[in-house]
Amino acid sequence: MSTDTAHPDTTGRTPASPPAGNRPPRSLGDGAFAALLMLPALAMLAAIVVYPLVASLVTAFFEQSLVEPGRTFVGLHNITDLLGGDFWRLLRQTLVFTVGATIAPFLVGLALALALNTRIRGRATLRGLLLIPWLVPSVVVSFLWMWIFNANYGLANGALEALGLIDAPQAWLAGPGTAMTAVIVAKTWASFPWIMVMLLAGLQTVPLELHEAAETDGAGAVQRFFAVTLPHLRGIIGIVLLLELIWNFQHFDLIYVMTGGGPAGATETFATAVYETAFQGFDLGRAGALGLLWMVLLLGMVAIYVRRSEREGQL
Amino acid sequence: MSKRSARDTCGSRAAAWIAVVVLGGFGLLPVYWMLATAFTPAQQTFRYPPSFFPTELTLDNFARLADEPALARYLLNSLVVSVITAVLSVTVSAYMGYAFSKFRFRGRRSLMYFVLSSQMFPQALLLVTLYALFSAYHLLDTYTALVLSFTTFTLPLCVWMLKGFFDTIPDTLVEAARVDGASRLRTIHSVILPLSAPGLIAAGLFAFVRGWNDFVFALTLAGREKTTLPPGLVNAFLGEATAQWAELMAASLIASLPVVVAFIALQRFLVGGITAGAIKG
Numbered sequence: 060m061s062t063d064t065a066h067p068d069t070t071g072r073t074p075a076s077p078p079a080g081n082r083p084p085r086s087l088g089d090g091a092f093a094a095l096l097m098l099p100a101l102a103m104l105a106a107i108v109v110y111p112l113v114a115s116l117v118t119a120f121f122e123q124s125l126v127e128p129g130r131t132f133v134g135l136h137n138i139t140d141l142l143g144g145d146f147w148r149l150l151r152q153t154l155v156f157t158v159g160a161t162i163a164p165f166l167v168g169l170a171l172a173l174a175l176n177t178r179i180r181g182r183a184t185l186r187g188l189l190l191i192p193w194l195v196p197s198v199v200v201s202f203l204w205m206w207i208f209n210a211n212y213g214l215a216n217g218a219l220e221a222l223g224l225i226d227a228p229q230a231w232l233a234g235p236g237t238a239m240t241a242v243i244v245a246k247t248w249a250s251f252p253w254i255m256v257m258l259l260a261g262l263q264t265v266p267l268e269l270h271e272a273a274e275t276d277g278a279g280a281v282q283r284f285f286a287v288t289l290p291h292l293r294g295i296i297g298i299v300l301l302l303e304l305i306w307n308f309q310h311f312d313l314i315y316v317m318t319g320g321g322p323a324g325a326t327e328t329f330a331t332a333v334y335e336t337a338f339q340g341f342d343l344g345r346a347g348a349l350g351l352l353w354m355v356l357l358l359g360m361v362a363i364y365v366r367r368s369e370r371e372g373q374l
Numbered sequence: 375m376s377k378r379s380a381r382d383t384c385g386s387r388a389a390a391w392i393a394v395v396v397l398g399g400f401g402l403l404p405v406y407w408m409l410a411t412a413f414t415p416a417q418q419t420f421r422y423p424p425s426f427f428p429t430e431l432t433l434d435n436f437a438r439l440a441d442e443p444a445l446a447r448y449l450l451n452s453l454v455v456s457v458i459t460a461v462l463s464v465t466v467s468a469y470m471g472y473a474f475s476k477f478r479f480r481g482r483r484s485l486m487y488f489v490l491s492s493q494m495f496p497q498a499l500l501l502v503t504l505y506a507l508f509s510a511y512h513l514l515d516t517y518t519a520l521v522l523s524f525t526t527f528t529l530p531l532c533v534w535m536l537k538g539f540f541d542t543i544p545d546t547l548v549e550a551a552r553v554d555g556a557s558r559l560r561t562i563h564s565v566i567l568p569l570s571a572p573g574l575i576a577a578g579l580f581a582f583v584r585g586w587n588d589f590v591f592a593l594t595l596a597g598r599e600k601t602t603l604p605p606g607l608v609n610a611f612l613g614e615a616t617a618q619w620a621e622l623m624a625a626s627l628i629a630s631l632p633v634v635v636a637f638i639a640l641q642r643f644l645v646g647g648i649t650a651g652a653i654k655g
Contacts (some may be wrong), residue, residue: 071456099466104489104530108492108500111503115503125505143454167400167401171398174390174397177390185394185398190402192401195629196586196589197587198607198608198629199626199630200606202622203404203626212419214424216422217426221423305494311497311589350502357495357496
């Protein structure tokens, strides 16, 4: 196998294609030198990101199978087919997941950030421990919540029944009405720590004088939150929400492992649908068409994010 | 931070405590439950209602995992692929990050936008072509395919992290090296990169963690031989038969340990890693 060629030692100091010898002539312009520095990374991005992305989108206009060679041009057929059918259901379900899995962890993260920004005892330890859900691999998150939501022996059933909130054990992940909520709960658990850390960092830049002035003017804690803290955090909140929306809009792992898009397609999103269409249905044309529609919506969000980052001075 | 003391009223303290207990519980109880289940004898997990405190602790679940040769292979594959991904990503992105940070050239901005957004392209879509591509070059089920596919998300991440790090290195340091007669490339290799060790390590650890946690690329591009821990565990445990929850939680614990350790290491580097004052003397 040629795998050993990628061993770390051989990639040591010099990039794959050394920029024009080791002693570039002084005459080489800065632009040209920068281009040489970027060449390895650009070549890789072109080969494994740009080309695959474009090629995948192009299949939208063909009838093509994953397992058989050859393809036929069918124009917009795949796209009109989707727009006349499954697309709207997938869009609705993707939006439910995206919005739910963004708002819920945001509220949890915000509440914890505010709480941990006080002089509460043990807050440093707690802040560290609360990062664990964000660190563990997504399949571990899935396993853990599948176990918690297990219909027969799950902790969720045990706890909710003990509290009197349900009468009998529920099959959370198998019920069409509850599966999406269960997946969103799991995603909330995995996402809130990052939001909490970002907001905590933002909270620590709120000038104390503003709070003191507001307090002198007789503002209560809630008033101060809305008049001082929230406006100060606006920039960071916008970035956090936008990034979460982008990530959740294409989230795959938890849904695929926990429900496989089921029951009866109730938790299917663009991500799982594209994957299943391509790798279980072998229908690349349909997968490409779905991907194209998905990508258009996603690019809109990414464009807003890039514009915003530019305004915030990150670029 | 004692600066908050002035406004810590009784009401907001109580609210803070309630938030910490309820939401902190939401965050930490599942972690506890994973630990508790992993150390509970397997037959005791098939009980309803579940007992929140295990009555008996055991290492049997881990012992049974150790008997499973496939699992050791997944672990090794995860380790190899994540480490190579991290080293490759950091090496390649260091040069691009440096170019973004220290040079002003035409198209720089657009390229930076492109790199920033390239990590937001949906993986399921990339996979449609990556699968065909690796299949055509007979690279399915190889480390090469996994490393290259992981690089699609670690490379943009590392470029941005390292660009940010290089921004903190004063330009005067670069100029000083040039005045001393070092070539531009030599300046990078013997002045900038050694100074950036904390940033390089941080970026590498992030890439390692992201690679370690990947699921969908390894699920699709690796077969039986080279599959990593996440898809390996899914295939091993989530079959038709009843899931072995105690063993699965033990395996989850093992899969989580390296990233938690990596992050603890990372935190140290992030704290001490800034080169403030390096230009003096």
